[in-house]
Amino acid sequence: xxxxxxxxxxxxxxxxxxxxxxxxxxxxxxxxxxxxxxxxxxxxxxxxxxxxxxxxxxxxxxxxxxxxxxxxxxxxxxxxxxxxxxxxxxxxxxxxxxxxxxxxxxxxxxxxxxxxxxxxxxxxxxxxxxxxxxxxxxxxxxxxxxxxxxxxxxxxxxxxxxxxxxxxxxxxxxxxxxxxxxxxxxxxxxxxxxxxxxxxxxxxxxxxxxxxxxxxxxxxxxxxxxxxxxxxxxxxxxxxxxxxxxxxxxxxxxxxxxxxxxxxxxxxxxxxxxxxxxxxxxxxxxxxxxxxxxxxxxxxxxxxxxxxxxxxxxxxxxxxxxxxxxxxxxxxxxxxxxxxxxxxxxxxxxxxxxxxxxxxxxxxxxxxxxxxxxxxxxxxxxxxxxxxxxxxxxxxxxxxxxxxxxxxxxxxxxxxxxxxxxxxxxxxxxxxxxxxxxxxxxxxxxxxxxxxxxxxxxxxxxxxxxxxxxxxxxxxxxxxxxxxxxxxxxxxxxxxxxxxxxxxxxxxxxxxxxxxxxxxxxxxxxxxxxxxxxxxxxxxxxxxxxxxxxxxxxxxxxxxxxxxxxxx
Amino acid sequence: xxxxxxxxxxxxxxxxxxxxxxxxxxxxxxxxxxxxxxxxxxxxxxxxxxxxxxxxxxxxxxxxxxxxxxxxxxxxxxxxxxxxxxxxxxxxxxxxxxxxxxxxxxxxxxxxxxxxxxxxxxxxxxxxxxxxxxxxxxxxxxxxxxxxxxxxxxxxxxxxxxxxxxxxxxxxxxxxxxxxxxxxxxxxxxxxxxxxxxxxxxxxxxxxxxxxxxxxxxxxxxxxxxxxxxxxxxxxxxxxxxxxxxxxxxxxxxxxxxxxxxxxxxxxxxxxxxxxxxxxxxxxxxxxxxxxx
Numbered sequence: 103x104x105x106x107x108x109x110x111x112x113x114x115x116x117x118x119x120x121x122x123x124x125x126x127x128x129x130x131x132x133x134x135x136x137x138x139x140x141x142x143x144x145x146x147x148x149x150x151x152x153x154x155x156x157x158x159x160x161x162x163x164x165x166x167x168x169x170x171x172x173x174x175x176x177x178x179x180x181x182x183x184x185x186x187x188x189x190x191x192x193x194x195x196x197x198x199x200x201x202x203x204x205x206x207x208x209x210x211x212x213x214x215x216x217x218x219x220x221x222x223x224x225x226x227x228x229x230x231x232x233x234x235x236x237x238x239x240x241x242x243x244x245x246x247x248x249x250x251x252x253x254x255x256x257x258x259x260x261x262x263x264x265x266x267x268x269x270x271x272x273x274x275x276x277x278x279x280x281x282x283x284x285x286x287x288x289x290x291x292x293x294x295x296x297x298x299x300x301x302x303x304x305x306x307x308x309x310x311x312x313x314x315x316x317x318x319x320x321x322x323x324x325x326x327x328x329x330x331x332x333x334x335x336x337x338x339x340x341x342x343x344x345x346x347x348x349x350x351x352x353x354x355x356x357x358x359x360x361x362x363x364x365x366x367x368x369x370x371x372x373x374x375x376x377x378x379x380x381x382x383x384x385x386x387x388x389x390x391x392x393x394x395x396x397x398x399x400x401x402x403x404x405x406x407x408x409x410x411x412x413x414x415x416x417x418x419x420x421x422x423x424x425x426x427x428x429x430x431x432x433x434x435x436x437x438x439x440x441x442x443x444x445x446x447x448x449x450x451x452x453x454x455x456x457x458x459x460x461x462x463x464x465x466x467x468x469x470x471x472x473x474x475x476x477x478x479x480x481x482x483x484x485x486x487x488x489x490x491x492x493x494x495x496x497x498x499x500x501x502x503x504x505x506x507x508x509x510x511x512x513x514x515x516x517x518x519x520x521x522x523x524x525x526x527x528x529x530x531x532x533x534x535x536x537x538x539x540x541x542x543x544x545x546x547x548x549x550x551x552x553x554x555x556x557x558x559x560x561x562x563x564x565x566x567x568x569x570x571x572x573x574x575x576x577x578x579x580x581x582x583x584x585x586x587x588x589x590x591x592x593x594x595x596x597x598x599x600x601x602x603x604x605x606x607x608x609x610x611x612x613x614x615x616x617x618x619x620x621x622x623x624x625x626x627x628x629x630x631x632x633x634x635x636x637x638x639x640x641x642x643x644x645x646x647x648x649x650x651x652x653x654x655x656x657x658x659x660x661x662x663x664x665x666x667x668x669x670x
Numbered sequence: 671x672x673x674x675x676x677x678x679x680x681x682x683x684x685x686x687x688x689x690x691x692x693x694x695x696x697x698x699x700x701x702x703x704x705x706x707x708x709x710x711x712x713x714x715x716x717x718x719x720x721x722x723x724x725x726x727x728x729x730x731x732x733x734x735x736x737x738x739x740x741x742x743x744x745x746x747x748x749x750x751x752x753x754x755x756x757x758x759x760x761x762x763x764x765x766x767x768x769x770x771x772x773x774x775x776x777x778x779x780x781x782x783x784x785x786x787x788x789x790x791x792x793x794x795x796x797x798x799x800x801x802x803x804x805x806x807x808x809x810x811x812x813x814x815x816x817x818x819x820x821x822x823x824x825x826x827x828x829x830x831x832x833x834x835x836x837x838x839x840x841x842x843x844x845x846x847x848x849x850x851x852x853x854x855x856x857x858x859x860x861x862x863x864x865x866x867x868x869x870x871x872x873x874x875x876x877x878x879x880x881x882x883x884x885x886x887x888x889x890x891x892x893x894x895x896x897x898x899x900x901x902x903x904x905x906x907x908x909x910x911x912x913x914x915x916x917x918x919x920x921x922x923x924x925x926x927x928x929x930x931x932x933x934x935x936x937x938x939x940x941x942x943x944x945x946x947x948x949x950x951x952x953x954x955x956x957x958x959x960x961x962x963x
Contacts, residue, residue: 483955487835488899503916512861517749
């Protein structure tokens, strides 16, 4: 598209442009009749532009601009019949001087844009198809096509890309395309057809019809030996040019290897069916019988330098192989298949296995995120979560209804309140007149206090007293723990006072502190004889006597204790 | 207030530590009492202590006979006053989660919902304590589906962590008019198949979220344990044709709870002791039934 952009630039005056070098490919006239005068003018204009000194384009020139406009108009009109929408939206390019470069460019774009993907598709199709045989020399227009094809598809595509004339190359491609379709073998033609038409409905980015057919064919080959089809393919390939031919043959080479090695039978299968062709005998086939063995040996070293020779051998050996295979019995075919499988499996077991088969694999030993794709098998120790089905709900509701009917609920219950206060003791007042006189009551009280008469203590009183004393002890301890200012031990009221005083003294009038009524008589303080000696004052005889007395008393009190056992 | 809390917590831990020997003592007393009642001789291992224990037995009344367990400790005052619940979510809740929490607010009587905002858990717990709230419930989610429930009893009490499964909210049900309004009376509770010790513990935790109902209340909340999955169901019943026919109408959300942890502190105490932790990766996990047979 370099030229057209240069043209567009040149059309507008006053712009600097650096023209790209133009490849000149001769213009091809189309089949449809053109206005010859206009065509000549256009061609003249094009020639003029191509011959112009590139430096001239740097400065704006009116005649170059006019030439550019004429040339682009010519190209446009020759391209217009090829556009996809017939009649094209704009039959001729409007190139009045009034039109700006942008406007002319947009007109061209209007025509060219829908064409480009169409052309690309054609190109891709051409590339994918195996190059067909020599098309018959039909028209001079096609001769060009032949030349291009022989150069190889890559160069062809280059040509297409570097095109100067859209319509010219377009024309070539179309013609080639049709010829390819005519000349191809059966299968390839089918493939092309499928490409063109069948793909529309079924194909998407996953499913490709040609891949499908390839796969099916491969499968069939494996199943049935594939003699017929392969021969045909080879027949087609024999016409191929070197580069592609070598690749394919080497691939087939490798496939054939196993069969070659284990080939025991040596059938000279001439009468191996009706697949004998002219080419087998008159093109390369006459080497077949002689060189078969050598060919097979050569095959083992499969990267040969003598490419061409090996290729020949390959081709003829393939043919020979096919013939042999057709003559094999089913048992032998199965054996061959088995051997192939064995080979495959042996090869696989020699390679390192995938990480899933490798036992303990840490994260560093396997590719990143590979554990996410694999379905790992864990033993789940957890019971799965319950699925709430109708039955579950029904059973729950059954249970609930039963409980309601029984009124058996697990509600929170109100607690039994602990009494915060002791229950009031209601003393019942007995209103009958007491039988005992007042003096008798006083007598009883006095007797109790003096300890003369035994108090009628009941068990409950004892227990109560004990409980009382325990409680007081606890209170004392709590007070000690909780108060900063500790209250001293309370006076326990039932401390009995020893009255070691005669009755007379109790009635003393003088105050207690002063009176000596509580005073004890000396003999009440101390009983015994006068001379009491201290330890220090004792004489030794005295001490001995004291000790002897002590021992006597001790012996008397501990008479019943058994004698110490003698240690043996 | 802080010192009181600390002291109370220490008391609680101390009484928990005493629980073991106290239980043993109770066992001995019980055996002596049984032997005395039946007239059989006292077991030989108890003869030394028999004298002291006999006196204690005599002094006991029926209240003191049963040994105090920690469970009773935590929920002792729960029955006296009604529970007060605060519901909140994890941070940045999605719309379905907030809807679910609103439904739970209606399910639990005496409850309040609070927006989480950017509060920290310790702040929330502090404010709950100062407002005399008894239980804090947190709801967590995963991509709109509620998937976690944390029930924390507040003074110092236990925290139970549940996972939620198969949540069906009232909002999901299209025909909301047919369901009608949810009754807000205090519900009756059904706690089915909580037979082990941990099951009993879970039952008390769930039970004390609800206040004492009136006997004639028509609202029923069910926690049914099947295979360690607790099903929550909320029904309203009617007895249209006499006492025998019962017409159940399901109201309110339904979900499955799965207990995975019980801690002996509140939510904010990370280092609190765990009473129970689910261990699903041990080999015997399939056979274990922690909540009930």
